[in-house]
Amino acid sequence: MARGHVHHVLDSKGRVAIPQVYRMELQAQDQRPPILAASIDKPALGLYSHAEWLGIEQQLQSMSKVQPEIQEVRRMLVSGAVECPIDGQGRILIPEHLREHAALERDVTFAGVGARIEIWSKERYEGEIRQTRERAREIASIAAQLGL
Numbered sequence: 001m002a003r004g005h006v007h008h009v010l011d012s013k014g015r016v017a018i019p020q021v022y023r024m025e026l027q028a029q030d031q032r033p034p035i036l037a038a039s040i041d042k043p044a045l046g047l048y049s050h051a052e053w054l055g056i057e058q059q060l061q062s063m064s065k066v067q068p069e070i071q072e073v074r075r076m077l078v079s080g081a082v083e084c085p086i087d088g089q090g091r092i093l094i095p096e097h098l099r100e101h102a103a104l105e106r107d108v109t110f111a112g113v114g115a116r117i118e119i120w121s122k123e124r125y126e127g128e129i130r131q132t133r134e135r136a137r138e139i140a141s142i143a144a145q146l147g148l
Contacts, residue, residue, distance in 0.1 A: 001025075002112025007122055010108050014099055015091040018047070019110050022117050023090050025049075036094065036119075037081035038101040040073060043124055045094070045102050047110075047117040053081070094119070 006019040018026070026034045032050035039046055048056070057078060063070045080101070084092035094104060107122035120128070132139065 001114050002117045003114075005109055005111040005125070007107060007109050010094070010099075010104055010106055014094045014096065016094060016108055016119075017089065017091045018086060020090065022047075022110060022112060023086060027086075033083040033085040034092070035081050036084045036092065036098060037077050038098060039118065040076050042128070043102050043121075045098055045119040047084070047119060048115070050083075052115050
């Protein structure tokens with residue numbers, strides 16, 4: 001399970017080093033390359049172990065083939081997802097279409113959120129955290145209702 005957050009720098013070719021703690025977690029779960037996909041609800045990316053991603057694809061495959069919203073989710077997630085082999089320096093290449101989705105330029109933040117690692121522009125991540133803190137009471141109330 002990934003947790004915490006780390007800031008890194010995207011190079012001019014779209015490569016970024018996966019923080020070691022996350023890289024070790026991904027490689028411990030699966031020897032195949034991780035999968036990188038656009039988040040459907042935020043301008044961010046999700047980095048998944050290969051096995052975790054296959055589980056998501058299987059869930060989507062078992063859902064309705066005709067319901068428009070499910071088709072849209074399937075299209076957004078699966079058609080834009082890519083395998084991201086980790087090079088010898090611990091980096092992945094983030095394709096242009098995914099960099100555009102998340103507005104990634106130079107400074108990025110990796111955020112461990114359990115089964116996936118999110119990749120954000122540092123500025124947007126910090127804005128998201130600020131907004132979340134402003135809603136702390138509301139979020140705490142919802143968490144309490146869920147038994148957390």
